[in-house]
Amino acid sequence: MEKKVSEKLPYTVFIEGNIGSGKSTFLEHFSKFKNASLIPEPLEEWKNLNGINLLDLLYKDPQKWYMAFQSYVMLTQIKNHIGLNEKPIKLIERSIYSGQYCFLEQMHDNKILETGMYHVLQDWYNFIYEHHKIQCDLIVYLRTNPEIVYKRMKQRGRTEESKVTLQYLKDLHNHHENWLIHGKFNIPAPVLIIDANLDRESILKEYEEAEKMILGENFEQNRK
Secondary structure, three states, X not given: OOOOOOOOOOEEEEEEEOOOOOHHHHHHHHOXXXXXXXXXXXXXXHHOEOOEOHHHHHHHXXXXXXXXXXXXXXHHHHHHHHOOOOOOEEEEEOOHXXXXXXXXXXXXXXXXXXHHHHHHHHHHHHHHHHHOOOOXXXXXXXXXXXXXXXXXXXXXXXXHHOOOOHHHHHHHHHHHHHHHOOOOOXXXXXXXXXXXXXXXXHHHHHHHHOHHHHHOOOHHHHOO
């Protein structure tokens, strides 16, 4: 028997922030809410595409692999955005917007990505926006200092991240700021800024205090 899926688009929240800003901890906190679908970044897909670890190859040789990696990231992200959802709330780790406005722009600005490749990926993003409904009701920005996320990244010790530099994290931070704080690029929904420099206990308290806003308790009324 096929599952019934509501035609109504779910209240959708994008969780944005630098590497190591606590996005996984955020989703873990909200896993207690049964009416919310939690959609993490598909890291395992990026690490195993028919036996190929694209994420590892990206960090080892970004000039060679960024085009292929970002193309696959776009594919997996759009699947997350437009996939059917049975629950009224959808929390997604990162989005196709940060893929474009933060990661793609960072690679182009640092001349890691050739201009021709940059324009090809830009055209892909524009095509997606024109032909798919990218639902977004709220963006949660886990705002962090690059030095703190660099320390966290080293502590968790993911093999693929061993070559990530502090400068790379600073560049990504600046691009997140340009997008979500300074409005350099399109912001598709209101932004909730959370200080994610805090320790785990303190940040969980911040999440708890923001639960009603993040879960959109009155989102049906707000949409009218």
